[in-house]
Structures are given as C-alpha cells and as structure tokens.
Amino acid sequence: PSFGFLFDIDGVLVRGKTPIPAARTAFQKLVNSQGQFLVPVVFVTNAGNCLRQKKADQLSHVLGVPISQDQVMMSHSPLRMFKHYHDKCVLVSGQGPLLDIAQDLGFCQPITIETLREKHPLLDAVDHDRRPNMLVSVYFCFKALSVVLFGEPVRWETSLQLIIDVLLTSGYPGNPYHHENYPHIPVLACNMDLMWVAEAQSPRFGHGTFMVCLENIYKKITGRDLKYEALMGKPSRLTYQYAEQLIRAQALHRHWQQPIHTLYAVGDNVMTDVYGANLWESQLAAATAAHCRSVLVCTGLYNPHAAAGPRHSLADTAFHGHRDFRFDPGLVKPDHIVSDIDAAVDLVFQLENFAP
Numbered sequence: 001p002s003f004g005f006l007f008d009i010d011g012v013l014v015r016g017k018t019p020i021p022a023a024r025t026a027f028q029k030l031v032n033s034q035g036q037f038l039v040p041v042v043f044v045t046n047a048g049n050c051l052r053q054k055k056a057d058q059l060s061h062v063l064g065v066p067i068s069q070d071q072v073m074m075s076h077s078p079l080r081m082f083k084h085y086h087d088k089c090v091l092v093s094g095q096g097p098l099l100d101i102a103q104d105l106g107f108c109q110p111i112t113i114e115t116l117r118e119k120h121p122l123l124d125a126v127d128h129d130r131r132p133n134m135l136v137s138v139y140f141c142f143k144a145l146s147v148v149l150f151g152e153p154v155r156w157e158t159s160l161q162l163i164i165d166v167l168l169t170s171g172y173p174g175n176p177y178h179h180e181n182y183p184h185i186p187v188l189a190c191n192m193d194l195m196w197v198a199e200a201q202s203p204r205f206g207h208g209t210f211m212v213c214l215e216n217i218y219k220k221i222t223g224r225d226l227k228y229e230a231l232m233g234k235p236s237r238l239t240y241q242y243a244e245q246l247i248r249a250q251a252l253h254r255h256w257q258q259p260i261h262t263l264y265a266v267g268d269n270v271m272t273d274v275y276g277a278n279l280w281e282s283q284l285a286a287a288t289a290a291h292c293r294s295v296l297v298c299t300g301l302y303n304p305h306a307a308a309g310p311r312h313s314l315a316d317t318a319f320h321g322h323r324d325f326r327f328d329p330g331l332v333k334p335d336h337i338v339s340d341i342d343a344a345v346d347l348v349f350q351l352e353n354f355a356p
Contacts, residue, residue, distance in 0.1 A: 004040035011268030011300015016198035022340035048151040049096035075190040075233030094150030126157040144171040186229035192322040235276025268300025296334035
C-alpha cells in the first residue's frame with residue numbers, strides 16, 4: 001500500500017466507553033484472516049490519561065482486532081523526543097497513573113500536583129474542608145525546572161493554584177511571588193482540545209479549557225502571556241510528524257516496499273483533526289510530494305445538521321483552537337465528509353483503487 005490511516009478515537013471509534021457500531025465493521029476490512037493489517041494504521045488520540053499499552057488493549061477489545069502499542073499515539077507521545085528535560089525535576093499535571101506515564105516517557109524526577117500539595121498544605125486554600133488544621137508547612141525543598149501538562153486534572157482549583165505558584169516563584173512554591181521572573185520556567189502542554197464528546201448529548205470540557213483558565217489567570221496576575229516551550233497533540237505539526245514516523249516504521253516492519261505517499265487523517269473534530277491534518281498537508285506540500293488528507297466523520301463533535309443551519313459554512317464556526325494557533329478558514333475545511341469510519345475506509349479504498 002502507498003497510503004496509511006491516522007484514526008482519531010473519541011467520536012470516531014467510541015463515545016466515552018460506548019463503541020460506535022461502524023468501527024468493528026470498518027476494521028474487519030482493514031485486516032486479513034490472520035488479524036494482520038493490510039495497510040499501516042496509527043491511532044492518534046489527544047487523550048493522555050493512560051499508558052499506550054492500556055489504550056491498545058482497550059482498542060483491541062472494542063475493535064475485535066489485535067492492536068499493538070506501537071500503533072497508538074497518545075497526546076504526550078512526542079515528549080519522548082524532549083530528552084533534555086528527562087533528567088530534570090518536572091511538575092506533572094493531569095489524571096491517571098501520572099508517574100507511570102512520565103517515567104515511561106523518560107522523565108526521571110516527576111512530581112505530581114498531589115505530592116506538592118501534601119508537602120505544602122498551606123498552598124491549597126480554596127476548599128475550606130481540605131485546609132490543614134495546624135498552620136505549619138512541611139519542609140520540602142525542591143526546584144521544579146519545568147511543568148508538564150498531560151491533560152485535564154480533577155480538582156482544577158488545586159492544579160491552577162499550584163502551577164501558578166511554581167511559575168511565579170521560579171520553581172520554588174511556598175516562596176513569595178516574583179513577577180520579574182519572566183520568562184517563567186518552561187511549560188510543555190499536551191492536548192489542546194477545548195471540548196470532546198462522550199455519552200452526553202453536548203460536548204464536555206477538555207484540557208484546552210483548563211489551559212484557557214491557566215493562561216488567563218497568569219495574565220491577570222502578571223500582565224504577561226503564559227509561554228509554552230512546546231504544544232503537542234493535534235493539531236500541532238509535532239504530533240503529525242511523530243505519527244508519520246510511526247506509519248513509516250510500521251511499513252518498514254511489515255516489509256512493504258512501496259513508499260507511503262498519502263496519509264488519511266480520520267476524525268470528528270474540525271478544530272483539531274481537520275485543522276491539524278490540513279496544517280500538516282501545507283507543511284508537506286512545501287517539502288515533499290507526500291499528502292495528508294482530512295476526512296471528517298459525523299459520529300462525534302461534528303454535527304452536519306448544525307452545520308447546515310444559518311451559519312452554513314464551517315469557516316464561520318467559532319474558533320475553538322488554541323490561542324497560539326492562527327485561525328485560517330481554509331484549514332478547517334475537510335477534504336471529505338462521510339457518515340462514519342466505515343464509510344471513511346470505503347472512500348479511501350476507492351480513492352486509492354485498493355482491493356483488499
């Protein structure tokens with residue numbers, strides 16, 4: 001095959017924990033009788049609350065075909081490339097097995113928000129029931145040299161407060177704020193999705209919403225913009241670059257001789273899946289003959305009935321992308337719109353004249 005698939009997960013394969021029926025049908029077309037993939041496939045999700053192996057196991061169960069962790073790309077996967085941060089003390093925010101995730105990525109000295117809160121109990125003051133009875137602070141000397149935002153945390157007020165503390169004290173929370181410490185210590189953020197879909201009828205807050213809160217609090221206090229050392233997860237170029245490496249590694253492993261010329265990115269979110277694929281396409285067009293085509297499905301965030309209303313054009317939709325990404329109406333126009341993932345696979349096979 002001279003093409004490969006980049007599949008989003010939420011809104012394409014599942015809604016929350018509920019499988020989308022078309023997913024199993026689609027994947028029966030993508031594997032042979034031994035369960036081997038006929039074309040390279042990588043799952044590119046903005047989720048970041050588990051290890052790749054756990055996500056691969058979940059996908060194997062949902063799709064009824066064996067998925068390897070090498071086919072799974074979480075929003076935090078590109079952090080493996082940031083080796084110059086791996087031996088430094090980093091404050092990590094999110095939920096799930098954060099220490100396991102950080103260490104699997106190569107970080108040697110991760111510290112969670114919860115650990116920081118336990119060591120500095122006076123810092124977390126919003127919830128009166130969680131305030132310490134005695135006004136003493138445990139001596140805990142460490143210097144956070146960077147902050148890694150893996151995904152939305154559970155107690156936003158605690159994470160927002162402690163991350164701001166770390167940024168405004170140059171990594172020494174508990175010390176007085178010093179506004180002149182700018183630029184602040186590096187912040188690396190994964191998953192910029194403002195919203196995502198689960199079982200509820202309306203979209204739910206994503207990590208991008210948490211980032212909006214953090215950015216606005218930091219600016220309100222300091223008068224300056226919060227700066228990111230790196231942003232990863234769709235729609236960042238870094239994510240598609242890494243995903244393409246995984247696709248090519250998969251083709252090499254299977255001894256497929258034909259070079260991969262076209263990637264088909266299948267997703268449900270105009271602001272991440274479509275925008276990111278089109279952004280990467282523009283990057284590829286400037287450098288090589290390869291292409292990245294965006295395929296939008298109607299089983300998740302994108303609602304064709306809403307799009308057909310008075311605000312007809314996708315380009316008229318409010319921009320839900322991150323602050324640091326420019327809005328370009330052309331980047332939110334998908335190459336193809338189909339009903340579901342099964343229709344997406346049929347379309348690509350037809351476009352590529354591919355007969356399994």
